[in-house]
Structures are given as C-alpha cells and as structure tokens.
Amino acid sequence: MSSMCIEYQRDRGIGLIIVIVVLAFLLTVGVALLTVISAGPKISGNIRFQEQAFNAAEAGFDAAFMAIEDFFTGAVWTSFDGQYLVNPTGIDLPSDQNNYFRRLTDEEILSRLESLASAGGPYSDGSGIVFYKKPFILDMDGNPDPKYTYTVFLIDDEAETPTADPGDVIMVCIGAVETGGRLTTSRLEIELAIELSGT
Secondary structure, three states: OHHHHHHHHHHHHHHHHHHHHHHHHHHHHHHHHHHHHHHHHHHHHHHHHHHHHHHHHHHHHHHHHHHHHHHHHOOOOOOOOOOOOOOOOOOOOOOOOOOOHHHOOHHHHHHHHOOOOOOOOOOOOOOOEEEEEEEOOEOOOOOEOOOEEEEEEEEOOOOOOOOOOOOEEEEEEEEEEEEOOEEEEEEEEEEEEOOOOOO
C-alpha cells in the first residue's frame, strides 16, 4: 500500500513539472507575440516618417530646380561657378576626412549649415545654400508647418581637380520630418548640367 502511495505522489510531481513547463512555454510565446504586435505600429510609423522625409526631399528638388532655372533664364547665372557650397571649409573636398558631405549624416550637415543659413529666399545671402529648412506643408491653420522641411545646396563635383567644369553640379536635397524631438531625414543627390544649345 505504501509503495503505491509513493508512486502516485511521484506521478503527481512529474505531472506538475510538465504543467509548469507547458505554462512557461505558452507564456514565452504570448510575450513574444505581444512584442511583435506592439512593434507593428512603431515600424509603420517609422516607414511613414521616412516616406514623408523623402517627399520633402523631392519637394526641395522641385523648388530648387525651378529657382535655378529662373536664374539661368533671367541671365542672373551663366554657369554654376561661385554658386557651390564651400563652407564649412572642406565640405566639398573628397579628401577631407571631416567635412566631405558624404561622410556626414543629414543631422550633421543641417547642424553645420545652420550658422550659414538665412531666413531669406534662394541664395539671398551668398552662402551657397539654395534653401535651408524651408517648410513645404501647411498646418491646420494654413501656416507653414516647421516640422516638415527641405534643405538644398549645390556641391562642385570637381572641387579638387585642376580642371573644374562650371557647367555641372551636384544638387543635394535633404528632406526632414521632426516629430516629438525625433528627426527623420532622407537625402537625394542629383547631378545637374547646363544644356548647351544645339546639343
């Protein structure tokens, strides 16, 4: 009788261990599922902000292209010579390890351009910046929303070569979306060239 009682208690103990293991497994699966489900809105929000930043960069390209086209049409410019961003010193030089614009994040570029930028229109201050943090979306009251901006500047793609060509340029457009102290950016680089008549 006593051996049957001991065996029954041992079986009950094993059953309890199995129940605990199954519950632990189900809890782990549940927590993992909750983590994945709760990450979904965050990921979709990041994708939405990235798309908005890209749209801002495209809007910057469109606005800057029209402004530059007006400069050439109105004979204000005859080439890109002297219209390039050259400050901070070395920002356009590929051999400069600190300032070359492709080695900088968008946030670093915007921070470095802040001291050069003015609130005026394109090239109003001669800094080489076409637009700096220009809002392109209106808020609910119909005012420009400073959370959605674009910055555009021109880079001489032959800045370090002795035979620079003032007939072409790299236009850099940085779109930015600022939400809750967080900045999401997107950068476009487009090469522009002056179209010569008859070609």
